[in-house]
Amino acid sequence: MKVHVMGLEGVGMSALARLLLAEGHGVTGCDLAPGSRCQALLALGAGPVHRGHDPGHLQDEDTLLLPTPIPEDHPEVQEARRRGLRVLHRMELLRDLLAQRPSLGVTGTHGKTTTTGMLASILLAAGLDPWVLLGGEVEPFGNARYGQGPRLAEVDESDPRFQEVRVDVAVVTNLEADHVSPDGRPRPNYHPSYEALMEAVLAFGRRAQALVFPASDPVLARLFRGLSAHPFGAGGEAWAEDLELLPFGSRFHLVHRGRRLGEVRLEVPGAHNVHNALAAGLAALLFGVPFPAVQAGLAQYRGARRRFERLGVYRGALLVDDYAHHPTEVRATLEAARSTGLKVKALFQPHRLGRTQSLWRAFAQSLLLAEEVLVLPVYTAGEEGDKEELARRIAQEVQSLGGKALFLRLEEARAYLEAQAGPGEVWVSLGAGDVNRILKALLGGEG
Structure with a gap:
């Protein structure tokens, strides 16, 4: 098979490309902004890789692989169909790849990458040589690992096609109304309603032989009634006792x-990571992994890139980056930051206009956990609209609730940190966009 991958720089698409190359398939690709992931794929034997999108990119490939947002009327898609190429969306290919071996899959609103990374670490500790696909990057293998053992994948619920994926052990970390269309209109990477998202999660769960979910979630408990479902947490099949949250980690006894x-x-710090570890641990036990490997794998896990990632120290202040882009994630990250004992300051960059329009009040509530917040313009991810109005609204809401917040643009925020950051503080960048550029620039990296 020779595959042309659109959006090749994306973390999920580049992961699929790496796994295809490892299996001996040819890979070409294109992206609006090819970067380090494309360069790494070229070094592995992919190519050519084109900048931009154009039907002329298609040469002797037999398959076109699409990321979720690409519409069917895109010129490259139309040209591929005219030539008779097989056209696959990323979730369709993942479905086919996972069906080839015993498999595990992780979905949910929050914690997918971390829980998948923890499971990967457990399977490695068990000597099972896993094949792994992630929506983020973890040590020591990045966003993908090719192995001859069981297949493990992060299954992104933002793509409605995820409900077609079948795995032996499925994990649903949690469920909230994220990736739901704010106006009910169909979009490639949004569900038309929360009810439609719940139906998709149920379809995913029904396909699994065993299903892991949090006992504390009454919606999921009702949704999965009658399935081979295994809850974790208090009142479930696996829970933590004698929990001690530490500044940069935790310890507990697994029951x-x-x-x-x-x-x-x-x-890795925070109560939310204990939640993720319980999900991963129970899934591994159901898959037949012995507890000593669960214990060793969780101890060896060092976190994912952009998940409470410690970048360095600037003027005595600890700089931490986190991908949090939903109020629940923002709250969990700031709670983990507070456990360090340092004064918590935050740079928050809302992600996507539709999400921010729906959740701006909830974001303001979550941001009250920081002593000070700099709110940046919305990272629109290609959406059309005003980047600043909603961000200003969040900053004003934080202030009206008694918090300290400023609306600043990226360069203004960088100048503010250069002047204000100091010892005894932890500055956390929050968002799925490019907010971390500010902290990296302070440390002398890319800015």
Whole structure:
């Protein structure tokens, strides 16, 4: 098979490309802004890689692979169909790849990348040589790992086609009304309603032999009633006892079906990561992995890039980057930052206009956990609209609730940190856009 991959620089598309190359398939591609991931793929034997999108990119490929946002009337898609190429969306290819081996899949509104990374670490500790696909990057293998063992993937619920994926053990970390169309109009990477999202999650769960979900979520408990479902957390099949949250990690005893298995140590902070570890641990136990490998794998996990990633120290202040782009994620990240004992300051860049329009009040509530917040213009991810109005509204709402907040543009925020950052503080960049450029620039990196 020779595959032309559109959007090749994207973390998920580049991961699929890496796995295709490892299996011996040819890979070409294009992207509006080819970068380091495309360069890495060229070094692995991909190519050519084109800048921009054009039907002329198609040469001798037999398959066109599309990321979720590409519409059917795109010129490259139309040319591929005219030539008789097989046209696959990324989730269709992932579905086919996971069907080839015993498999595990992780979906949910929050914690997908971390939970998948923890499971990968567990499978590696068990010596199972896993094949892994992630929507982020973790040490030591980045966003993908080719192996001859079971297949493990982060299954992105923002793509409505995720409900077609079948795995042996499925994990649903949680469920909130994210990636839901604000006006009910159909969009490639939005569900038309929360009800439609719930139906898609249910379809995904029904296809699995075993389904892991949080016992604390009454919506998921009702949704999965009658399925082979295994809850985790208080009241579930696996839970934490003697939990101790530490500045940059935690430790607890894992209890499974009433049996105390042993101590687990995590090197990533926050109660939300204990939640993720319980999900990964229960999924691994259901998959047949012995507890010592679960214990070792969780201890060895060092976190994902842009998930409470410690970038360095500037003028005595700790700089941390996090991908949090939903109020629940913002809250969890700021709670983890508060556990360091440092004064918590935040740079928040809202992500996507539709999400921000729906959740701006909830964002303001979550941001109150920081002593000070700099709110940046919305990272629109290609959407048309005013980048600043909603961001100003969030800053004003934080102020009206008694918090300290300023609306600043990126360069203004960088200048503010250069003047104000100091010892005893942790500055956390929050968002799925390019907000981390500010902290990297302060440390002398790309800005």
